[in-house]
Amino acid sequence: xxxxxxxxxxxxxxxxxxxxxxxxxxxxxxxxxxxxxxxxxxxxxxxxxxxxxxxxxxxxxxxxxxxxxxxxxxxxxxxxxxxxxxxxxxxxxxxxxxxxxxxxxxxxxxxxxxxxxxxxxxxxxx
Numbered sequence: 200x201x202x203x204x205x206x207x208x209x210x211x212x213x214x215x216x217x218x219x220x221x222x223x224x225x226x227x228x229x230x231x232x233x234x235x236x237x238x239x240x241x242x243x244x245x246x247x248x249x250x251x252x253x254x255x256x257x258x259x260x261x262x263x264x265x266x267x268x269x270x271x272x273x274x275x276x277x278x279x280x281x282x283x284x285x286x287x288x289x290x291x292x293x294x295x296x297x298x299x300x301x302x303x304x305x306x307x308x309x310x311x312x313x314x315x316x317x318x319x320x321x322x323x324x325x
Contacts, residue, residue, distance in 0.1 A: 225267070225316035228276050229306045235314050239271070245315050252319040267319050274309040274316070281306070 238244050251270040280303040283291040291299045307313045 223305065225274075225313060225320050227305065228274075228313055229304050230310050230313060231306050231308050232310050235310045239311055245311055245318075248312075248315040249318045249322075252315065254319070254323050265323065267316055267323075269312065269316060269319075271312050271315075274307050274312045276305040276307040276309075278303060279306045280304075 235245070237246075239248065248270060253268040255266045255268055257264040257266045281301045283299040283301050285291055293299050
């Protein structure tokens, strides 16, 4: 099990505030965009950020639980059920003309940070 120190603040649907902090594996979070720019706004590359993420054994009763300590702020995600779209971005419709929806899950707007955490998680897994 891998969790991220860039603690995932998951705002659950129907929960206006405050945010609920939930520890999950970055591999359980979806991206909100199809493309990720390779540099952060401070000029640091995603590759450099991945190298700076530390893997720390967690104080947990579960075996093989680690925490990823990242050099950037925590990521945030929302529980969401996205509309399915075609290659041009138009909504896909079902046989009755209703918009089709994908699976509900946690989606992050912090795509570069999520990508860096996912790469670190995959590198740590055997």
